[in-house]
Amino acid sequence: MIVTERGAATTVIVHDGAVRRWRSVARRGMLFSECESIDHVVLEDGGTLSADPEDRTETLWYVVSGRACFRNGTDDTVHPVPAEHAVLLPAGVPGLLSAAGTCEVIVVTCVPDSVARRLPHRAPSLSAPTSDVPDADTCQAH
Secondary structure: OOOOOOOOOOEEEEEOOEEEEEEEEEEOOOOOOOEEEEEEEEEOOOOEEEEOHHHOOEEEEEEEEOEEEEEEOOOOOEEEEEOOEEEEEOOOOOEEEEEOOOEEEEEEEEOOHHHHOOOOOOOOOOOOOOOOOOOHHHHHHO
16 A cells, blocks of 8 residues: 655656656555556646547546646647546547646546456455454553
């Protein structure tokens, strides 16, 4: 399991002169099978995230803070995406999210339903504590 704070992301990526700070919050194997990843990304002004149709995954971009603009890969229409709003892209649909100033984004990537239905059922689980771990009653007694 990856446990992280909301502060500065851990990896800095510079692409086309824009800075992107990125941190993985969870990856497949920690979550349900259909969820590929959950990432925390901080984009500087002009930084971008793109959805590649060849990835064949569904993408959710949730703008936590700041402002962004979304451009669907099929036309040049620009849609503003303010804080606390999201963009959901079905598998196979291209898209581009551009930061308008510093922008904090949660990125959730999942396999499409047509793939998820074929996956074995899997849910995260915690193993039972060992006998030397105190239970709630023991803790309250002290």
